Amino acid sequence: MSDLTTTRARVWALERRDGQVMGFTDHDRDLAFDGLVFRAGTGMSASAIVQATGLAVDNTEAVGALSDAGLREADILAGRYDDAALTIWEVDWRDVTWRRVLFRGSLGEITRAGGAFRAELRGLTEPLSKRGGRVFTAVCPAVLGDADCGFDLAQAGFFAEVELRVVAEAGAILTLPELPEFAAGWFTDGHLRITSGAAAGLSAQVRRDEITEGARILHLWAAPGAAPVVGDRVRITAGCDKRFETCRLKFLNQLNFRGFPHLPSDDWLIATPRVEG
Template sequence: MGVQAALEAHLKSGLTTVARCWGIERTDGCKFGFTDHDLDLSFEGHVFKAQTGLTSTALEQSTGLSVDNTEAMGALSDASVSDADIEAGRFDQAQVFCWLVNWSDVSERTLMFRGTIGELRRAGGAFHAELRGLTEALNRPLGRVFQKPCTAVLGDSCCGFDLTSTGYSDLRPVDDVSENRIFRWRNLSGFAPGWFERGRLTVQSGDAKGLKQTIKQDRIEGEIRIIELWEPIRASITSDDQVLLEAGCDKRHTTCRFKFNNILNFQGFPDIPGEDWMMSYPRQAGENSGGSLR
């Protein structure tokens, strides 16, 4: 008898021993488990802790491309979901699973929901997490965009560039940081000014390990190299925490060619005509190149 068939037979028996189990897997690999049963349960690589205060509203499921959704509510606790981790964004886009399980035989179970955490809010020592189903991804626009700048993300499968190549990343301890957003080094040399602009800073150690932000500016003032982020890292950063700096790309054809030597994978159309091309007219001299009309 299959797993679901066994659970169905159990439910039809009239005397049931079922519970709900919620599994959360963050993007950094950390796993959390919750159950409304009064004893801990374990399966699928999760340990579901009893009496952890997680409950959920009814699951709304629909056909077509409508988004399945529900909401989970639980207590904030340093032992499970902490206020600091939510503030740092560690639960953003975390994977969520919900099983209906026979707690007397956990092999009899069925997966009722799978999705990601959407909006996450907290108040009064509790958190409320909006859970979005797998059909959420189908509502995103897809297709090729025809534009002059490159549409790829530096280092992704379309770009194909290896950011671990020598000269395109730098791992070093923090010298000085203010507002968790502005980093300063005295000995950060060997890179042209603006080399890391539009790149990424990832914290490799300390309380903020695993958190990352996009670099807004990379400038030199005297002997000081200043790396400024668009938004602050949402966790404590101290001197000597290790950070990884990755080179940035402004999506231009010349940058792809001369900075990264990756022109074969350029995903833009640098010679596409501009908007004023529609107003061009025949003439005997000059070129209709798609440039500005003079």
């Protein structure tokens, strides 16, 4: 790395959860390495990076202008950059093979003001600051389909891919084909992911699933950050209310149930002997 600070620039590689990778630099021309072009003129900059030894959390932030050439406000509002992976290098712009990693982590809270954004950057040690431990409850704490659950949601009968017929309430209520092979309520507490159109890659949780007049209507807990339109394709997966009966009867997965269905309730804990005359 050159000792002359005037030959140094910073570059950012940002990878969203949908797999899209974007590159930015504060240099006055584009730079490229590792198969990625880092675009100049995006208005991106970063405050001083504070790093410490041990398990201390790296602390920094990035700021930039909202523009079509860089980060678009619509994508930020849609949540496409939530928890996006981020790597920051310092490079010699004359020869980018001379570079070093300054920061590796993810985007945290993003705020907007005056046509610009400010994003908190969270280091790799951020998860270590969270409290851990197992909670003993009657319901299952696992997420359907994750490693603890062990259920394969890709098997037939537990997902469907269809086109939207009607979109209402800014995307919070979606009408699909009837899908008679699935019972009413089959997708309640399930997951919906938009796979085509401008909102592709966004997802939401299903609050209620009902069948009416030859159609299936899904009520979401919250509308996606960008509303889908009629004709967009979605993938929906079966829902689980995390009860033992559901795990056993709906998914035949009772051996992987992570809850404690026979745990005494609060009423049992405060029960007292009853005296009868």
